[in-house]
Amino acid sequence: MEVCSPEVSSYSHQKLRSLRAQLSFLPRADGSCALEQGNTVIWCGINGPGNVSSSKRLSDRLVIEVLYKQPHGLTDSVKINRLLNTALKYTIDHVHYPRVALNVTLQLLQKDGCEAAAALNAACLAALDLGIIMNGMFCGITIAVSQGNLILDPVFAQCSSADTIYTFAFHSNENESTRMIACDTDGIFDYSTFEAARALAKQASADVFIFYREILQRKLSVNIWK
Amino acid sequence: MEVQRELSNGKQVIPITDLGVDQLTYFQRQLDQEITFLTESLKMYIPAKIADPNNHLIEIGTGYFVEMSTEKAADYFRRKQNFLKKQMEVIEEALPEKYRARNTIIDNLQKKINEYCSQWGSSGFWMRIEPLSNCERAFFLSSFKQNVRIDGRKCDEFREVKVIVGSELGSCLVMLGETKVSAQVSCSLVEPSTTRGNMGVVEVQVDMSPMASPDYEDGRLGSKGLELMRILELLYRNCGVIDLESLCLRTFKQVWQIRIDVHVLASDGSLVDCACIASLTALAHFRRPDVSVLPDSIIIHGNDEKIPISLNIYHMPICVTFGITSDGQNIIDPTDKEEQCLRGSLIVATNKRHEICALHQSGNFLLNEQLIVQCVDRAIQRATDVTELIYSVIADDNLKRSNRQQVNGFSELISLNVLTSHQCEPNELIAPAIKIDALGNIPSIEEYIKASDNQMQIDSDSRIVEQKNDEDVELMEQVQSITSLEESKKQENKNPRDLEEVDELLQSIEEEFGNSID
Numbered sequence: 001m002e003v004c005s006p007e008v009s010s011y012s013h014q015k016l017r018s019l020r021a022q023l024s025f026l027p028r029a030d031g032s033c034a035l036e037q038g039n040t041v042i043w044c045g046i047n048g049p050g051n052v053s054s055s056k057r058l059s060d061r062l063v064i065e066v067l068y069k070q071p072h073g074l075t076d077s078v079k080i081n082r083l084l085n086t087a088l089k090y091t092i093d094h095v096h097y098p099r100v101a102l103n104v105t106l107q108l109l110q111k112d113g114c115e116a117a118a119a120l121n122a123a124c125l126a127a128l129d130l131g132i133i134m135n136g137m138f139c140g141i142t143i144a145v146s147q148g149n150l151i152l153d154p155v156f157a158q159c160s161s162a163d164t165i166y167t168f169a170f171h172s173n174e175n176e177s178t179r180m181i182a183c184d185t186d187g188i189f190d191y192s193t194f195e196a197a198r199a200l201a202k203q204a205s206a207d208v209f210i211f212y213r214e215i216l217q218r219k220l221s222v223n224i225w226k
Numbered sequence: 227m228e229v230q231r232e233l234s235n236g237k238q239v240i241p242i243t244d245l246g247v248d249q250l251t252y253f254q255r256q257l258d259q260e261i262t263f264l265t266e267s268l269k270m271y272i273p274a275k276i277a278d279p280n281n282h283l284i285e286i287g288t289g290y291f292v293e294m295s296t297e298k299a300a301d302y303f304r305r306k307q308n309f310l311k312k313q314m315e316v317i318e319e320a321l322p323e324k325y326r327a328r329n330t331i332i333d334n335l336q337k338k339i340n341e342y343c344s345q346w347g348s349s350g351f352w353m354r355i356e357p358l359s360n361c362e363r364a365f366f367l368s369s370f371k372q373n374v375r376i377d378g379r380k381c382d383e384f385r386e387v388k389v390i391v392g393s394e395l396g397s398c399l400v401m402l403g404e405t406k407v408s409a410q411v412s413c414s415l416v417e418p419s420t421t422r423g424n425m426g427v428v429e430v431q432v433d434m435s436p437m438a439s440p441d442y443e444d445g446r447l448g449s450k451g452l453e454l455m456r457i458l459e460l461l462y463r464n465c466g467v468i469d470l471e472s473l474c475l476r477t478f479k480q481v482w483q484i485r486i487d488v489h490v491l492a493s494d495g496s497l498v499d500c501a502c503i504a505s506l507t508a509l510a511h512f513r514r515p516d517v518s519v520l521p522d523s524i525i526i527h528g529n530d531e532k533i534p535i536s537l538n539i540y541h542m543p544i545c546v547t548f549g550i551t552s553d554g555q556n557i558i559d560p561t562d563k564e565e566q567c568l569r570g571s572l573i574v575a576t577n578k579r580h581e582i583c584a585l586h587q588s589g590n591f592l593l594n595e596q597l598i599v600q601c602v603d604r605a606i607q608r609a610t611d612v613t614e615l616i617y618s619v620i621a622d623d624n625l626k627r628s629n630r631q632q633v634n635g636f637s638e639l640i641s642l643n644v645l646t647s648h649q650c651e652p653n654e655l656i657a658p659a660i661k662i663d664a665l666g667n668i669p670s671i672e673e674y675i676k677a678s679d680n681q682m683q684i685d686s687d688s689r690i691v692e693q694k695n696d697e698d699v700e701l702m703e704q705v706q707s708i709t710s711l712e713e714s715k716k717q718e719n720k721n722p723r724d725l726e727e728v729d730e731l732l733q734s735i736e737e738e739f740g741n742s743i744d
Binding site for chain 1: 353392393395397399404406408410412431433435436437438439440485487489491492493494576601602634635636637638639640641642644645646647648649650652654655656657658659660
């Protein structure tokens with residue numbers, strides 16, 4: 001008969017899973033990235049800016065076509081496509097490229113949770129490898145809530161048993177601070193939980209942006225034109 | 227008379243179909259000008275009033291005007307009207323011929339343009355064409371004559387094959403040089419066709435990803451994709467690779483459908499070889515869930531209840547692509563640039579028992595019997611080597627899974643020795659505390675399915691997976707031992723006090739077990 005008072009969970013130490021990436025590994029793609037986030041493996045290839053048919057052509061800006069593919073071909077991926085489209089359109093300077101198209105293709109090879117976040121990270125690294133004009137970087141962070149605990153970068157078993165799953169896309173620029181540009185949620189949650197998850201994800205995105213900087217420094221460390 | 231006229235005039239008759247695109251365009255433009263000249267030379271007139279009814283100032287051409295009386299003016303216009311009628315008759319005869327010639331030229335021009343577009347293998351839109359220049363073609367052909375290739379191989383050598391199986395059952399990635407193909411096998415229960423109700427169904431889906439090449443477009447197979455799909459369907463449906471009758475559960479009602487998804491990730495020639503190895507390895511790696519067929523229902527067991535069953539594979543046909551030059555020389559395992567120099571290709575599918583499963587010729591050229599025999603012998607050697615490689619990869623993976631070792635699958639693919647790769651070592655963060663909602667305290671009835679570590683789930687999205695702990699295993703073992711003791715004691719019919727004590731022990735253990743579940 002008594003109503004329980006709202007309890008507060010304890011603090012827990014969280015950590016991103018190990019990120020591994022390799023750039024410029026596909027011979028025919030202009031920009032490519034293979035990303036391993038824990039056991040999740042995803043490949044991204046970007047072609048373009050290139051030719052586009054007259055029906056799809058836009059005279060004032062770039063056309064971005066995002067294609068996300070699962071190992072089983074039939075499953076739809078509308079939500080991940082929408083996240084990727086939003087992040088890419090926000091980040092790529094599309095006014096500089098009128099009347100051309102950019103083909104972004106992502107292929108999920110192995111699934112172990114956080115597919116959307118891994119897809120966002122792979123797409124950003126492939127765009128950086130491509131060399132297109134961008135106004136910043138973006139990354140994806142996934143947080144699961146299970147029995148009152150925030151789990152950063154959950155594995156597949158934790159995703160299956162979680163009450164709520166948040167996927168955030170953060171944008172970082174040298175002028176502005178890190179901000180959230182896209183978000184996808186699955187489940188029922190309280191707004192204070194959402195704020196706490198976003199704060200934790202924002203802290204974790206700093207590690208991903210440092211990783212981007214390190215991998216590009218390593219790639220450009222040898223001057224091949226000398 | 228006509229022959230003499232032709233000879234005297236020096237005319238020649240050339241068919242329109244032999245003309246080139248430029249000449250057709252020129253003739254079309256010339257005919258358009260003639261037609262506009264004939265049709266637009268008629269002038270416009272406006273109504274007006276006559277000031278002087280007796281005298282008229284008549285224009286007789288080129289800016290000259292003559293003053294005439296009414297009778298002379300009428301006679302002049304009558305003669306001019308007759309002249310114009312004759313001219314109109316001449317024009318009306320010439321104009322339809324001009325229109326007919328223009329339409330003929332336009333049709334031929336359109337055919338030429340369509341042929342030109344179809345040569346590039348695209349039916350409208352491509353992101354980027356990478357044409358082969360004449361210098362490159364000549365260089366490749368001269369290297370073939372010297373039995374040396376651009377990448378250092380000889381004409382009868384293959385590229386290196388890497389076969390990697392994934393952590394999910396039925397997934398495989400094959401790299402043949404720079405060509406990369408991944409295959410994924412899945413299964414579902416379907417109703418069979420009415421003609422063959424006792425056999426399972428095999429479906430092949432090929433995906434030519436734009437990641438592989440700028441020429442490929444999503445949703446369309448193209449010529450290469452269509453050829454690849456036809457060859458794979460020929461192998462898996464007609465060559466008897468899989469035992470289809472063992473996939474039948476209920477005749478004419480329910481059979482297994484095996485679906486093979488082939489994704490081309492990078493394209494550098496020999497797509498059929500790479501896709502064939504990938505799909506065969508995925509089929510050998512795949513396991514379907516165990517099934518209990520009851521009189522009125524079918525129970526499909528999960529991975530945690532029963533071990534999944536592998537497919538019955540009779541043999542493994544391995545495809546080998548032989549490129550054929552114009553001189554009749556065969557180039558084994560050609561790359562994409564080399565394929566563009568060659569006249570065509572011959573694809574031979576053989577297995578390690580020296581059986582020919584398929585022969586496919588693409589391109590337009592003549593083959594002699596000696597060349598085919600050479601290719602078949604080389605393909606049989608190749609089939610033996612690749613089949614051994616596939617079996618060793620599958621055996622190694624089975625050994626890892628049976629020893630409960632961690633199966634990395636496609637992880638650890640990225641080597642950190644190259645400059646373009648890097649690994650992130652993230653920092654540890656403190657997750658903030660959040661409020662637990664009061665409604666969350668109400669325990670919801672949920673199914674907990676226990677799964678051991680590193681064991682993959684089929685259809686596990688709808689279930690809650692919980693990792694097994696050693697304590698749970700010990701508790702279950704104790705419960706099982708106590709129940710077996712109870713049964714043995716019941717048979718012996720011992721004292722009721724001992725039975726009561728055993729019941730109390732069981733209840734306490736069950737309570738502890740329930741607490742550990744929550």
